[in-house]
Amino acid sequence: MPSPKRSIHVVAAVITDARGRILLNRRTESRDMAGLWEFPGGKREPGETSEQALVRELHEELGIEAEVGEWIMDVPQRYPDKDLTLEVRHVRSWKGAPRGREGQAITWVTPDKLARYSMPPADLPVVAALRQPDCYLITPAPDIDEGGLQRWHGQLQQAVASGQQRIQLRLPAEHPQRQGVIEQAVRAHRRGVQWLLNRDIELARTLGVGVHLGSEQLQSLQERPLPPGQLVA
Incomplete structure (x- = not known):
């Protein structure tokens, strides 16, 4: 034996x-x-x-x-x-x-x-x-009015300027300007920030950024949903 x-x-x-x-x-x-x-x-x-x-x-x-x-x-x-x-x-x-x-x-x-x-x-x-950041920022959803969006982008810019290296964009699916808000944020701060989109695998793949999966998504996936180099949380 x-x-x-x-x-x-x-x-x-x-x-x-x-x-x-x-x-x-x-x-x-x-x-x-x-x-x-x-x-x-x-x-x-x-x-x-x-x-x-x-x-x-x-x-x-x-x-x-x-x-x-x-x-x-x-x-x-x-x-x-x-x-x-x-x-x-x-x-x-x-x-x-x-x-x-x-x-x-x-x-x-x-x-x-x-x-x-x-x-x-x-x-x-x-x-x-x-090599990972000690913490990362999870954004609240911006208010729908124009002033709310401006405040949201201003706060995001302040967070990036303060040294936030990883940010999860967490906007509800029903937000009427969701995709445009996300695309604007990613384009404005592409360098120096690791982005995670909450639950949106397809948009993350399109923009070349990471994704934060929900528990039900984890249970249904059979393999890593994004290419190497794009974060999956």
């Missing part, structure tokens, strides 16, 4: 400094997947909480006393000989100066450059999550 698969729980840290950079470790030659970059951390031992395991691992690897912050995500991975769960936590505060205590290289990377680094499969969903 084949040996039962092992279950391994790994806890990793997204360590961010005051400039928003993220610390990466490089795996040494003595480890599997040598040379790849990863978020620092390690296996949770029996009897340890995730926080205890991460504090221990970061002290061993980097020589810091970390204050473990909020949960970011879990990433399940299946291998021929083991099932791995990567639990990712945020670390924004620590004591000491990070250094590679186990002979590994370390580097600080801005989030927009994380994708340039070769990483193990379990770390890639974390990179994708970190």
Whole structure:
């Protein structure tokens, strides 16, 4: 009989400094997947909480006393000989100066450059999550009168100017000027904004933007409704 698969729980840290950079470790030659970059951390031992395991691992690897912050995500991975769960936590505060205590290289990377680094499969969903905006704007429906539309477009322009990178245009289907309002907004702010249209797959495909699906749409779809490069939420 084949040996039962092992279950391994790994806890990793997204360590961010005051400039928003993220610390990466490089795996040494003595480890599997040598040379790849990863978020620092390690296996949770029996009897340890995730926080205890991460504090221990970061002290061993980097020589810091970390204050473990909020949960970011879990990433399940299946291998021929083991099932791995990567639990990712945020670390924004620590004591000491990070250094590679186990002979590994370390580097600080801005989030927009994380994708340039070769990483193990379990770390890639974390990179994708970190490159997303922390939040995005969902617009209310504009009033139908001309003054209401002007106010709505003015507020949208202010939101873009303030740095909103992702905006969901949520206008009810019965709004008499819905398509024109959406097209005007997208054309006016095409650069620097990731657009999501609420539920309207066809218009999103036509305009080359993203879509936010309703639950009933998710249940009826058999495949991704938009080409790669157009967001689907």
